[in-house]
Amino acid sequence: MSKRSASSKRGVRAARKDRRTGISFDTVREMGLALPDVDEGTVYGSPALKVRGKMFACLAVHRSAEPDTLVVRIDFDQRQELIAADPNTYYLTDHYVNYPAMLVRLTRVHRDALRDLLLMAWRFVSTSGRRRVGPPGRKSRASRRG
DSSP: OOHHHHHHHHHHHHHHHHSOOOOOHHHHHHHHHTSTTEEEEEETTEEEEEETTEEEEEEOOSTTSOSSEEEEEOOHHHHHHHHHHOTTTEEOOGGGTTSSEEEEETTTOOHHHHHHHHHHHHHHHHTGGGSOOSOTTOOOHHHHHO
16 A cells, blocks of 8 residues: 555544534434433523423533533532543533533534433433432431431
């Protein structure tokens, strides 16, 4: 293989990595509505997906979030793992640190990862009465009464 064709192939691979994923909230909506008990609604005027009335995914509207960002509700431990594994796709701003939520760059997330993430968020919200609700290291009100 010549140097020229090798560099051309690298250029094609780099271009593929830089290209947008083509994922929009329409994709999120389609995947989310396939889950049980999910309805579409709004949160602060932004399109959202809800399970039994509780939001589990929506477009970010807070000014600290980047454009084309999805907010998903997720357990603090899972959030920490995902951000550590792929900080180019998953991130936080100070506004979201104390909430069981994570920001997702729709331009970076892959379809399979998005599907898994929506399922995680759906499960988290569906079972939220049985999970810790504060950030790691913060005691719940019930454990402080003791």
